[in-house]
Amino acid sequence: MGHDQERAKERIAAELDRSRRRSNGLTLDALDEAELLAQHSPLMSPLVWDLAHVGNYEEQWLLRAAGGREALRPDIDGLYDAFENPRADRVTLPLLRPEEAREYNDRVRREVLDTLDSADLGAVPGSREAGGERSLLEAGFVFHMVIQHEHMHDETMLATHQLRRGAPVLLEEEGPPQASAPAAEEVLVPAGPFTMGTDDDPWSYDNERRAHTVDLPAYWIDTDPVTNAAYLEFVEDGGYRNPRWWSPSGWEWCRGRDAVAPAFWSREGAGWTRRRFGRHEDVPPDQPVQHVSFHEAEAYARWAGKRLPTEAEWEKAARFDPVSGRSRRFPWGDEEPAGRHANLGQRALGPHPVGSRPDGASPLGVRQLIGDVWEWTSTTFHGYPGFVPFPYREYSEVFFDDGYKVLRGGSWATHPTAVRSTFRNWDHPIRRQIFSGFRCARDEEHA
Incomplete structure (x- = not known):
């Protein structure tokens, strides 16, 4: 396997880690179980739903679709299907509790990293979809999709934090820089x-x-x-x-x-x-x-x-x-x-x-x-x-x-x-x- 693929895999592994540390920082590391299970606004999901959803999405695409592996938790697919469950209804579902969600996500991630290690991220002749679209693994697309998906949910979780009532729990990394006036x-x-x-x-x-x-x-x-x-x-x-x-x-x-x-x-x-x-x-x-x-x-x-x-x-x-x-x-x-x-x-x-x-x-x-x-x-x-x-x-x-x-x-x-x-x-x-x-x-x- 070429150096380009090795570098791509190193980047993917690093980005997977960053997205998960961010998700945990907005949920497990920030709030107690009661707040994670609560629905802070009917516009948004309980934060624990988002947390397990990103793990379930990762399992479905990186382990099942791209890796050809058997489902780890097929029993929860319906709970974390965004189209089957409107946001306002998700608080009523039998969701994984926060520690269960952590354990599930960690298990998925371990197997994903094993799948990544053996994946071929190069273009596969004849594998492009109709109309010239990509295959799942070509140039690492499916891994990129999952990384972006998790960060999108992190942004959604930040919107939930903004709607939440209570004392501040999130810290800012830096203050605003100096600004300059536009020429026009x-x-x-x-x-x-x-x-x-x-x-x-x-x-x-x-x-x-x-x-x-x-x-x-x-x-x-x-x-x-x-x-x-x-x-x-x-x-x-x-x-x-x-x-x-x-x-x-x-x-x-x-x-x-x-x-x-x-x-x-x-x-x-x-x-x-x-x-x-x-x-x-x-x-x-x-x-x-x-x-x-x-x-x-x-x-x-x-x-x-x-x-x-x-x-x-x-x-x-x-x-x-x-x-x-x-x-x-x-x-x-x-x-x-x-x-x-x-x-x-x-x-x-x-x-x-x-x-x-x-x-x-x-x-x-x-x-x-x-x-x-x-x-x-x-x-x-x-x-x-x-x-x-x-x-x-x-x-x-x-x-x-x-x-x-x-x-x-x-x-x-x-x-x-x-x-x-x-x-x-x-x-x-x-x-x-x-x-x-x-x-x-x-x-x-x-x-």
């Missing part, structure tokens, strides 16, 4: 074609494929995400009381929830505070606004005389290099994210100030496209031309064209392995417990 508030993205999506990223999901050419007219896009200070102007101007800025469905949502500000904000005298993982603090003006729904983002953009970018506009601003004409893997190039590029991986329990990652800017000068907050776009989630589901329809295809809006770029809670400039997230337009923000765009002729 907006960047003009030139008209013309660019390559959207990918055909060759070994970590990419089916919905990121296929690479295809998209030709866009020129448009302006905000240099930075919308800040708390900027969003507060909308709040104080009566934005939540004026139907002029809202779509009909957005206004119905706003009135139905009696919304007056982003989630977790509270008015304190003449100012605003927020609750963040059990801490109460003043809303920091220079951070990107987060915990806003698509409807709120859309209303703010209309109030500001702008609009939300389309998904294609967001990706071109993030990837397109006008000098070379190529699309990069990340805004700064093809190098994997480091701390100087992006606020990712739960280093802090929230966004960093805008302008704090100048090394992460795109060739056009758009900043903080990766990390800090997921950014709503105006696009409804759909498949690209030539889409082929792989390795299962329930990851992407069942959500296409069903009202889900696309979010891009990852948040401070997203792990670096689970985000890139082609990565597509999606959610209901009413969701705001997620770590979501936005930036605005406008047509060139509206300058």
